[in-house]
Amino acid sequence: MKRAEIIAVGSELLLGQIVNTNAQFIAKQLSTIGISHHFQTVVGDNSLRLRNTLEVASSRCDLIILTGGLGPTKDDLTKEVVAEFLGKSLIMHQKSLDSIEAYFKRVNREMTENNKKQALVIEDSIVFENHNGMAPGMCVSYNDKQFILLPGPPKEMIPMFEQLVLPYLLSGSDQTTIVSKELKFFGIGESILETKVLDLLENQSNPTIAPLASEGEVMLRLTASAKDKEEANQLIHETEMKINERVGQYIYSTNGDNLFTVLVKLLNEKNMTIAAAESLTGGLFSKRITDIPGVSSIFKGSIVCYQNEIKANILGVSNELLDTKGAVSFECAKALAENVQKLCNSSIGVSFTGEAGPEASEQVPVGKVFIGIKIGEQEAIVKELQLSGTREQIRLSSVKHATNLLVKLLKECQDL
DSSP states (O other): OOEEEEEEEOHHHHTTSSOOHHHHHHHHHHHHTTOEEEEEEEEOSOHHHHHHHHHHHHHHOSEEEEESOOSSSTTOOHHHHHHHHHTOOEEEOHHHHHHHHHHHHHTTOOOOGGGGGGGEEETTOEEEOOSSSSSOEEEEEETTEEEEEEOSSHHHHHHHIIIIIHHHHHHTSOOOEEEEEEEEEESSOHHHHHHHTHHHHHTOOSSEEEEEEETTEEEEEEEEEESSHHHHHHHHHHHHHHHHHHHGGGEEESSSOOHHHHHHHHHHHTTOOEEEEESTTTTHHHHHHHTSTTGGGTEEEEEEOOSHHHHHHTTOOOHHHHHHTOSSSHHHHHHHHHHHHHHHTOSEEEEEEEOOOSSOBTTBOTTEEEEEEEETTSOOEEEEEEOOSOHHHHHHHHHHHHHHHHHHHHHHOTTO
16 A cells, blocks of 8 residues: 655745645545555755655655645745656656646736746656646656655646546556545534444444544544445445444434535425524524525525614514513523514524623623524424633534534424
8 A cells, every 4th residue: 555645845834824725635535545644744945855855755655745836936946856856857848838838828928938947847757737727747756656746726736636646546556446434423522422432443444434523523534445336335334334323313414515515405305494593693604504505595594683672673572571581591592583484484493692702791601502493383492502612613613503403303303
């Protein structure tokens, strides 16, 4: 099995001016095709330090993938350093040069001499044409090692990797089929989930189980290798069933969908609509739902009711309720959900009220949240939560808790 290292070249990465999303993308792609990946390195635009990095990487890995440093300026030195390291020359790739010249002619701009540098490639390399930029990528083999050089901008690197590099890497494999499946969880912490499946994690071999936590969720990625897709899928199925027996109630997706996509699909399947009254969340629920294309058929709209005046005058929450129970209360959340459903003539009304901090108000502790849900003619329900974290984390967690609860309710209500 190949061992890979990813080297990102660019002082802007070291300075924190941009995030190294390229390494994240490539690492995920390598895992899906069974290439072992243990190291990631970031090095600035310095020829000596890059050469030292290449020496270390080539001592421990068979496949070295570099991103960045293929541009026209003097600090773009990746292919020059790699060529020198391998004792090879740079040659002009005429097809890339023709493409660069055609671009400048098309946009009616003068092409400076240094732009020709982008068409240089290492001799004896396999060239990956750049259909989304100028500098081509390349792969050169030397002493049983492979060096792949890719452009830094993600809009160029990602399609090049997907369309050209992946097929190239697969063409040299032993034709083993790699299949991955993502199990996404909500409502269970990473440590508890690990405890529930600890024996599976400790004894994993094929398939492998990789846990990943982010934004209040946990994911387990199952990856199996086999002689064909059917066998790999069977291996994954067997492990998935074991996980499902223990923590299946927390799984909301097995096909890569996020919580909001799952909710939208359920609403479409049931031909239902939804509207929101958002105090605490300030429109975040609506934003996450409308990030998904084509939701106009199920999303009626929302009212951001931050002040009590809006809760009372637009959403019809009585001033008596607001005075006696407060805006952050079970009763207010219930009234908001009921009233926004009626006002927007939607199948479902959902409401958010609470205290996100950083300072408490109305004698309500930071993190106290009430979520109201009214579905059809059913009695409205209210979920009370005590969340922790920053203001942003509390708001996002509230939105995810509501979405997860809606998904569970819609799955349980077969007659809706």
